[in-house]
Amino acid sequence: MKELKESKDGKEKKIKKSSKTPLLLRGFLDVLPENDKYWRKFRDVTEKILDDYSYGKISVPILEQTNLFKRTIGEHTDIVSKEMFTFEDRGGDSVTMRPEITAGIARSYVTHGMLNRSRPVKLYSSGPVFRYDRPQAGRFRQFNQLSIEVFGDESPVADAEVIFISYLICKKLGLDVIIQINSLGNTESRQEYITILKEYFRSKRRLLCDDCKARLTKNTLRLLDCKEEQCRELAKAAPQLVDHLDEESKDHFVSVLEHLDESEVPYELNPHIVRGLDYYNRTAFEIVPATKEGEESERSPSQNAIGGGGRYDELIEIIGGRETPAIGMAFGIERVVQLLKEQQKNQPSKKNLDVFLAQLGEEATKHSFTLFETLRESGIKVRANFSKDGLKQQLEIADRLGAVFTVILGQKELLDGTIIIRDMENGIQEVVDSAKISDELKKRLKKGK
Ligand code: HAM
Secondary structure, three states: OEEEEEEEOOEEEEEEEOOOOOOOOOOOOOOOHHHHHHHHHHHHHHHHHHHHOOOEEOOOOOEEEHHHHHHHHOOOOHHHHHOOEEEEOOOOOEEEEOOOOHHHHHHHHHHOOHHHOOOOEEEEEEEEEEOOOOOEOOEOOEEEEEEEEEEOOOOHHHHHHHHHHHHHHHHHOOOOEEEEEEEOOOHHHHHHHHHHHHHHHHOOHHHOOHHHHHHHHHOHHHHHHOOOHHHHHHHHOOOOHHHHOOHHHHHHHHHHHHHHHHOOOOEEEOOOOOOOOOOOEEEEEEEEEOOOOOOOOOOOHHHHOOEEEEEOOOHHHHOOOOOOOEEEEEEEHHHHHHHHHHHHHOOOOOOOEEEEEEEOOHHHHHHHHHHHHHHHHOOOOEEEOOOOOOHHHHHHHHHHHOEEEEEEEOHHHHHHOEEEEEEOOOOOEEEEEHHHHHHHHHHHHHHHO
């Protein structure tokens, strides 16, 4: 017997299974039917908003040349140096399961000569991404992202629009979030700042965790968002990038913030937002659940961020395209879904099914297929369980599903040409003409609303 970790309702559960049962890979998730409604809600809300704001949907492959990610995300980042699912294909080429979608979209932008389209080119894409990270709450090895990208617009308005749309999506989903924002400046000002930061941390080297000791030479900025307590304390007192920005980046940043103020997007300046990918310059931001007053988030932004992004003006050139300013962001969909679920738990349950159709006896069951279709076709949200014929059992199911009414069809009603409507709130039953059932139900449903 072996133990299998299975995920249901977001919780990990240990189940004894025979050694013949193939295991779900660590850090991988099955999305079960009862959770699909959250995924669907996210998809419906995002597609509507992105469509309204003229973003075109693009699909790019999950597998790309390894070099694409090395060159864009950066060789020394955790993602590229430790977390990629990289292997040789049968032809001997090194390929990688994408750890994010932006690089693939940028590659596609160059491959298809989108540089020649009228600017800006606004795109979005969603699907699975892979990072061999240490799995824990909200951190998986396969997860899904929705990536939103704008190519060919260097103005701060573009930064503000992407942040505004991301916030709008959260608001429409009913999520209470805040944007944590920083500016990473241009390459030169960032390089100067990195030298200053190195000096600061070098004198404290022995206090750093092992990962940060290694970051000190190769990935210094990431010292600012380390999750280890002692490193976080040191980072709090470190010199801040905003004090070392070049003039253009400073103006750009101020302008982005002014636009956010104007559109009432809630944000907080956070000098420790540095992002885990090398391609960013200027604006960098993360979206985190808002904490209640006096409450401090237990995790650092990068651990509980439901989304993040920023400006990446050099990426297209890095992969051989013409100079193209760009800005984008990605949501981590599993984390959004988790928040949606938590939010629903805190809300009073409400009726979410119009009608449950209960049938008693063989003849009624046969007839209930057509009746079900009549109700469904007339726009009533109806459910049934045709393989059950005990009334008590069916009423229990109706109750569990939160039905407003149960429609009961038995042998007697079938002969009489009638149907019973039972109000699930008070148990009152009425007999109505079966030919008028849809209208009768609609009338009552409207009245109840
Ligand atoms: P990222 O911050 O690495 O950015 O990922 C975006 C989001 O994916 C995070 O905010 C988080 O919600 C989610 N995420 C990251 N790692 C995990 C994980 N191991 N398990 C579950 N969820 C995770 C990017 O990937 C950039 N491509 C975003 C971007 C688009 N920048 C410009 N355009």
